[in-house]
């Protein structure tokens with residue numbers, strides 16, 4: 001089987017959420033959607049439900065715009081559109097981490113218009129360096145556990161949790177290995193790589209592990225082309241169509257990122273022995289994210305060292321239009337990278353855009369500047 005065939009199989013499972021629908025039909029259990037970042041999916045799975053990451057890559061958001069102004073980011077408009085169109089009809093509940101103002105304020109709309117049996121707000125601390133932050137995080141985790149248990153009617157036992165953590169850690173290890181090989185051999189296009197990461201959010205993890213193992217096997221034996229210029233992507237999330245296709249055409253390949261639909265999703269395993277301690281440790285050791293503040297962990301330094309470590313020629317900031325927190329943080333990060341002579345470019349995206357011409361020209365120029373001939 002070739003890499004292309006494995007990717008085609010994965011695509012088939014994702015089409016119209018086939019894998020999720022099949023799981024629900026076979027098990028008769030609940031499916032709980034979650035918005036990124038940092039929702040501890042392991043707890044949802046240990047409570048007997050299937051966690052599914054919600055994406056919002058919709059070209060048109062007519063229904064959502066009856067409820068939301070245009071200056072809400074296209075991710076949140078797109079996901080509400082999907083829900084209003086009934087495309088997420090397999091969901092029994094949804095979890096909102098309050099990691100940005102948009103997610104915080106949109107919950108009421110989902111509650112009123114989508115009527116899921118379970119809507120949970122995860123109020124994780126935004127200032128990670130405060131002395132009370134870890135204690136507060138642990139309380140939130142306990143509150144989440146008890147909400148899940150009463151919704152699913154299933155207790156989160158130590159045995160169940162440890163069993164789930166082993167499967168989830170394996171999934172993350174497989175993704176990290178695929179990313180490592182991307183840096184070495186560049187066998188997957190940008191579009192396919194981020195589709196693979198996304199598939200892990202959208203499939204039961206045992207099924208995802210099956211596909212990732214198959215893919216890894218093909219990638220390990222495949223011969224790399226090495227005719228792409230390596231770059232690092234920075235932002236919140238990336239959709240798997242337009243922008244990534246342009247990146248592929250410009251012969252720029254992502255070998256690292258800080259996206260919550262990318263490396264942030266799989267960079268850290270969790271310790272299964274001590275549930276509260278393990279989840280807390282992971283959360284507070286995560287890579288920097290613009291929604292959280294921590295003096296200890298600066299995004300500028302992180303990106304510079306990631307680019308060096310992954311031998312990237314430059315950094316592409318992919319910012320969603322109207323994502324305020326990314327905009328606030330950007331000038332400082334950019335100045336730091338300039339001082340370090342790391343080339344970078346900032347692209348502002350809207351997932352409802354259909355006109356990619358100007359963006360393509362800008363990325364082409366950036367690619368030429370980095371040495372693509």
Ligand code: SF4
Nearest residue numbers: 073100102236320323
């Ligand atoms: S893209 Fe920005 S504004 Fe939109 S949900 Fe993510 S963090 Fe919030």
